[in-house]
Amino acid sequence: MSAPDLSVAVAGAGPAGLAAALRLHAAGASVTVLDAAPFVGGRTRTEHVDGGWRIDPGVQLYGSSYAAFFGLLRAAEAEALAQRSPGRDALWRKGRAHEVVYGSPASMLASGALPLQLKLRMGAQYLPYLQRHSADLDLSALERAAAAGLDAESIAAWGRRELGRDFVDLLAAPLLSTLYGTLPDEASAGFYHALARQGLSLEVRALRGGADGFCRAAADRLREGGASIHLSTPVDAVDTAEGGVRVSAGGASQRFDAAVVALPAPEARRVANFLTPAAAETLHGVRVRPAVSLALLLDRPAGVRWFGLSFAPGESRAVAAVCVQENKVAGLVPPGKGLVVAFAQPHAAERLLGAGVDDALALLLPDVARVLPGVDRAVLQARVYDWRHGWTIFGPGSLGRLPVLRSAAFESAPATVLAGDWLYSPTVEGAVTSGLAAADRLLARIR
Missing domain, CATH: 3.50.50.60 (FAD/NAD(P)-binding domain)
Incomplete structure (x- = not known):
């Protein structure tokens, strides 16, 4: 045939x-x-809401290293949709947002989000470690990390031993919970190292019109x-x-x-x-976990510069990250309005799977209001999204x-x-x- x-x-x-x-x-x-x-x-869906809102409740951005994805985007004659996103994000620590450009080692090392001792260890130990193992840290061939002996323990165990608890709490935990629905104690060290290696030279792309x-x-x-x-x-x-x-x-x-x-x-x-x-x-x-997000359509812009804000452990009750859609790419939010998507922490996603908007608001909105004061008074509409098998745990x-x-x-x-x-x-x-x-x-x- x-x-x-x-x-x-x-x-x-x-x-x-x-x-x-x-x-x-x-x-x-x-x-x-x-x-x-x-x-x-x-999970890459975009919901179009009357009035000009384009809600991305799941996937937000695409890494510039995604060769297969962008090759297929060209094959679909849609390459023009991709647009570089600023990459300006923040970490909520000690009651305030510390801005950082993820993927930029210089920005990470200059950010007030990280203690001086961690910065010194990053520069002296972790960045050279990633360079030494660069051939083993390929997100498209993660079995190489296993062959190099990097898959036997969690990134929490590795990080606490090699770089200290701040590495786990301020770098590994926010990234893993926000983007992969995973906790440091359950994530392969090799998987996290591959993510970090990619991030050394990463630019991010958004798709005009939605993810x-x-x-x-x-x-x-x-x-x-x-x-x-x-x-x-x-x-x-x-x-x-x-x-x-x-x-x-x-x-x-x-x-x-x-x-x-x-x-x-x-x-x-x-x-x-x-x-x-x-x-x-x-x-x-294969281990999986639910993913849940809450979209808030606002009567005004969120009023911050960053696109995505992650929380250090203990800094939020139920939210892993908050993404401000008007700061991602133009055209997703009507002029003069705002759109915020909050992503539930793993334990909160388990609780909210199949729940309604009221339950999601009760659990997630207080954390959002802490980082965006007054946002609770600006909500025009709220929508909740869930995926029973949203995350795969590596x-x-x-x-x-x-x-x-x-x-x-x-x-x-x-x-x-x-x-x-x-x-x-x-x-x-x-x-x-x-x-x-x-x-x-x-x-x-x-x-």
């Missing part, structure tokens, strides 16, 4: 599924994408080329069938020559009936298991593959990389 004769179902319309769909469609396959949500994007710009552009290209995209259509099961697969979704069943299951690991394990018992058990070992030992996971994902059955950020790294880049790899595996089998 050649690619033009291949019919492929893709379960999941997030970055991983759409990356796979684009690669397969470019090879000439007939592609059908299915997703349970009424929108594309997954889902890539997914919307990818969906448009697929539809223009004749592919089918079915939203509000949850996939219930993917089974092997004579010469292909059978996909049950939205109350109907259809045969395809092949399938890509691009879902969080627990969902993939639930629907992928083609997995061997050993492969299913491997997926069972804990100690998990990096060394990635090759085993990929084997389970790519080799369980001839006509089926899995995709998701849990196979590479818990980032959009990891998701896109997994989608492209899944498509390439299918195409290699028919050539």
